[in-house]
Each structure stands twice: as structure tokens, then as C-alpha cells.
Amino acid sequence: MLQLPDSIPRMKIPVSVDESYKLCRQLIVKYSTTFYIGTLLVDKPKRKHIWAIYAWCRRTDELVDGPASAITTPETLDLWEQQLESIFAGQPLDSIDVALVDTIQRFPIDIQPFRDMIAGQRMDLYRSRYETFEELHLYCYRVAGTVGLMSTAVMGVDTSTNTAPWNCHQQPYIPTEEAITLGIAHQLANILRDVGEDARRGRIYIPQEDLARFNYTEQDLFKGVVDDRWRSLMRFQIARARQFYAKAEKGISYLSADARLPVWASLMHYSRILNIIERNDYNVFTRRAYVPQWQKLRALPAAWLRAQVL
Numbered sequence: 224m225l226q227l228p229d230s231i232p233r234m235k236i237p238v239s240v241d242e243s244y245k246l247c248r249q250l251i252v253k254y255s256t257t258f259y260i261g262t263l264l265v266d267k268p269k270r271k272h273i274w275a276i277y278a279w280c281r282r283t284d285e286l287v288d289g290p291a292s293a294i295t296t297p298e299t300l301d302l303w304e305q306q307l308e309s310i311f312a313g314q315p316l317d318s319i320d321v322a323l324v325d326t327i328q329r330f331p332i333d334i335q336p337f338r339d340m341i342a343g344q345r346m347d348l349y350r351s352r353y354e355t356f357e358e359l360h361l362y363c364y365r366v367a368g369t370v371g372l373m374s375t376a377v378m379g380v381d382t383s384t385n386t387a388p389w390n391c392h393q394q395p396y397i398p399t400e401e402a403i404t405l406g407i408a409h410q411l412a413n414i415l416r417d418v419g420e421d422a423r424r425g426r427i428y429i430p431q432e433d434l435a436r437f438n439y440t441e442q443d444l445f446k447g448v449v450d451d452r453w454r455s456l457m458r459f460q461i462a463r464a465r466q467f468y469a470k471a472e473k474g475i476s477y478l479s480a481d482a483r484l485p486v487w488a489s490l491m492h493y494s495r496i497l498n499i500i501e502r503n504d505y506n507v508f509t510r511r512a513y514v515p516q517w518q519k520l521r522a523l524p525a526a527w528l529r530a531q532v533l
């Protein structure tokens with residue numbers, strides 16, 4: 224039995240499971256309406272479970288990225304991790320945890336991706352530079368690839384057509400790598416979109432080895448220099464992010480049929496960020512690569528078609 228520290232009191236949480244799911248939904252609406260609308264594409268019985276997972280991820284992210292992040296210390300994350308262990312031991316410690324406790328009882332969700340995500344937030348606490356792409360890749364796995372793993376556990380895989388009839392005794396293919404890869408691709412797109420915003424907070428996610436390779440310095444980046452060196456560097460980053468999207472796409476058809484549309488829609492939405500950066504001539508310093516609402520809607524029929532035929 225998990226031993227909780229004295230600092231976390233055991234108590235009965237005074238909300239019902241339904242109320243807790245509502246709180247998760249409200250939290251997502253508050254932080255990202257677009258994301259919430261995306262979750263409406265998920266089949267209704269699974270939707271609230273996705274909210275419970277994303278609510279936990281958002282709260283984890285807020286500890287290091289939100290308005291109260293100035294008071295977050297490594298100990299805050301230690302306590303958050305203890306709260307996570309408690310959730311997986313079936314003991315919610317606050318009203319939003321109640322839904323996640325319910326969700327993990329219904330789906331084969333592993334605790335490790337949750338722990339890994341907290342480890343990703345620890346990286347944000349300690350470091351503001353990445354020497355190599357390998358280091359950045361680890362960060363992206365932790366803060367976003369993990370979401371792919373958690374979501375896939377809820378969305379489920381297609382057990383009907385996943386394997387050929389003569390192989391029906393075999394286990395269905397679980398697109399774990401592709402799920403992680405989609406999270407990483409989204410994170411890479413976000414990093415490229417937010418270069419200017421992150422620089423203003425003293426953060427550079429683009430690996431130092433890539434800056435050096437294109438002879439572009441940190442000082443250039445802080446000054447927001449857009450020249451041929453920067454354009455080449457960005458072309459390289461965008462091509463790499465697209466490779467991740469291409470690999471992720473291959474896993475979607477293995478998901479359960481009802482999960483394919485939301486996943487295609489999110490893939491097409493986030494990868495469009497890369498096109499907009501190109502259209503903005505790689506100026507991510509003073510122009511935000513913003514995908515207008517009508518473009519998100521316009522992409523839906525194409526996402527639907529891909530979900531049917533690919």
C-alpha cells in the first residue's frame with residue numbers, strides 16, 4: 224500500500240465523479256477552446272476520459288508555465304508526483320483528480336507516461352537550452368509524446384481489421400511509437416511557432432548544435448534577426464517536424480475507427496502551423512503562426528476523408 228507523506232492529508236473529496244468530469248471540461252474550455260472543440264470529435268463515451276487526462280496534463284504544465292510558476296520549486300513537483308501516485312492508488316486528493324481516478328480504473332492506462340511528463344516539467348525548471356536534438360527529443364517525448372500514450376490508451380486500437388484473418392491469433396498492432404511521435408511532432412511545431420515568445424522568457428528550445436550548424440547565434444535569435452541563415456535553419460527544423468508527422472500518420476489507421484477523425488484533425492491543424500510559418504517568411508519573432516478558425520473548420524472534411532480511407 225502506498226505510504227502518503229504527512230503533508231498530504233487523506234480525505235473524502237466532496238464531489239461526485241460526474242461533477243469532477245465537468246470540472247475537467249471547464250478547465251479545458253478555459254485554457255484552450257480549440258482543444259476542447261477538438262475533443263468533441265472524440266466519440267461521446269470516451270470524451271470525458273480524454274478531458275480527465277488533459278486536465279491533469281494542463282495542470283502539470285501550469286505548474287511550470289502558468290502564472291503561479293514563479294513559486295514552483297522542485298519540491299512542488301515532488302508533491303505533485305506524490306499526488307499522482309495517490310491517484311493511481313485510487314485515492315484522489317482534490318476534486319479534479321476524482322475523474323482521473325475513475326478513468327484509470329476503466330482503461331489500461333500506465334502511470335509511467337504521467338511520471339515522465341512531470342520529469343519533462345522538471346527539465347523546464349532546470350534548463351533553458353538544449354545542446355543536441357537528442358536532448359530536445361527527450362524533452363518533447365516527456366511533455367507531449369506522453370500525451371499520445373495516455374490518449375491512445377483511451378481511444379483504443381482497432382481489433383477487427385488490424386491483422387489479417389490468417390494472423391488472427393496474433394495480438395493487434397498497437398501504434399505506440401506513432402502515438403508518441405505525433406505528440407513530439409506537435410511539440411516541435413509549437414516550439415517553432417513560439418520561438419519569439421520563448422526567447423522573451425530567456426528560453427531557446429532549438430538545439431544549440433543546429434544554431435551553430437547554420438552559423439546563427441543566440442544574440443541573433445534574441446534580436447529576432449530574420450536572414451538567410453535563419454531561413455535555412457527554420458527550413459531544416461520544419462523538414463524535421465514534418466518527418467515526425469509523416470511517421471505518426473502511419474499509425475492512425477490502427478486506432479479504433481471512431482478515434483481516427485479527431486487524430487487526423489489535430490494532426491492537420493498543428494502541422495498547418497508549419498505552413499503558416501513558411502508563409503510568414505519564417506518570421507516567428509513578430510508574427511504569430513496563427514491558424515484561423517475557418518481554416519480549422521475547412522480542414523474537417525479532408526480529415527474525415529482520410530479517417531475513412533487511409
Ligand SMILES: CC(C)=CCC/C(C)=C/CC/C(C)=C/CC/C(C)=C/COP(=O)(O)OP(=O)(O)O
Nearest residue numbers: 367370371374398401402405406409410474475
Ligand atoms: C497517431 C496515433 C497512433 C495516435 C494519436 C495519439 C495522440 C492523440 C497524440 C497527440 C498528443 C498530444 C495532443 C500532445 C500534446 C501536444 C501539444 C504540443 C500540445 C500543446 O498544447 P498547448 O500548449 O495548449 O497548445 P496551444 O499553445 O496551441 O494551445
